[in-house]
Amino acid sequence: MKLTSVGIALPASLRAETGWPRQVSHALGTTTIAAPPKRVVSVGFHEQDFFYALGIAPIGVHEWFGGHPFATWGWAEDARKSLNARPEVQNGFEVDIEWVYAQQPDLIVASFFNLSPSEYELLSGIAPVIGPPEGYPVWSAPWQAELRLIAKATGTEAKAELIMAGIDGQISQLAAANPEFSGKSATIGFFTNDHFVGYRSDAGANLLLKKLGMNTPAEFDELVQPNGQFSVSPERIDLFDIDAVLWLVSPETAKHIQDMPVYQQTRLAREMRSVWADPELTGALSFMSPLSIGYALGRLAPLLQDALSGRSKPP
Incomplete structure (x- = not known):
């Protein structure tokens, strides 16, 4: 049985440019984002996949494990290439504040990272910061909640809903078979x-x-x-x-x-x-x-x- 691919096949035009500035609530507080971000940096461990699926080319990402170029695994490589994304990569398990500053981001995403209050404050002095989805234990938010959070911060809500519907369809198809x-x-x-x-x-x-x-x-x-x-x-x-x-x-x-x-x-x-x-x-x-x-x-x-x-x- 062939499963329908999701993420990279979705139209890249589903990006909202209205509703700015906007308030985005997350586990670490509420962040104001003045305009659609253009220089997005991830300090979490897997957010690059979410960016690529939403049609966003991050300028900086955080290596988790695997050691792949641009910290991008094979399943996300086509999406990265389609966006011509060549992000800088931070290694190590801690957040390198100086590295983040050097990227000159206008949005910092830590939706899959346990930021301390002091780290959140330091990063907030560089650019607006989005922490993990609120209402879940550390590391336990479902991927859908994380996708919706990133989509709200980047104005890509419509595309996120299409992605989730596509994956739900794949799962239902596989379960039925x-x-x-x-x-x-x-x-x-x-x-x-x-x-x-x-x-x-x-x-x-x-x-x-x-x-x-x-x-x-x-x-x-x-x-x-x-x-x-x-x-x-x-x-x-x-x-x-x-x-x-x-x-x-x-x-x-x-x-x-x-x-x-x-x-x-x-x-x-x-x-x-x-x-x-x-x-x-x-x-x-x-x-x-x-x-x-x-x-x-x-x-x-x-x-x-x-x-x-x-x-x-x-x-």
Whole structure:
């Protein structure tokens, strides 16, 4: 089944030039934006995808992981090129205030970053700043709320609504074509520092699985900490022994998990129900952006089909 692409195929003309100045509320306050921004800088980790989908060429972005040119992964590269965007890239996990200042931005977006009040104040002295969507725990806002926030700040609301409708259509199409997904238990998993890591049911990739009909165990929401995740020792791998687990780990870590005696005793191992995401799919499900979701959906269907039927392949 071929899925319809979204984001880059939408008309670039859907940009509002009315309604300025405008007030934009976010988790860190309310920001006044005087006119349509022309020099946008992102200090969050994945906002470049949102800009490209909306037809905006940022002048500066923040590298998260992957090490790709312009901090742009493959699923967003065509959109970047179509805009002739060649943003400067800030590396490192902290916000480099001097780097931001050097870009001379007229809008700073931190919709996927946990800015401190002092950082927000310093950045606000450079240009208007947009923080994460209000009303959600840190790192937990759905991508739709983030897209709407960025769209309001840039005057691209109509285009954002088209993007969301297109992705909803893809998800509905995929769910209808795979009724065997409905009612199954599935979740994303991670492994670090000799601990398995689980995530709340409304974490980005888990929410995507839910829309396909697959449910994260209710116990996960009882275990998560304020950061939206929990860690357990290998002896509690029983928490993950469900219909399917989508492991977002490196190939080396995947082999380490497979070699663990506690893993080998699980139904996941015996019935080959683990999905071992490669680096590109891991990146797409981590970014959970308007451009990465379409790519992930195209990759997920056959992988989940194999896992649920006990035909999953090793990494």
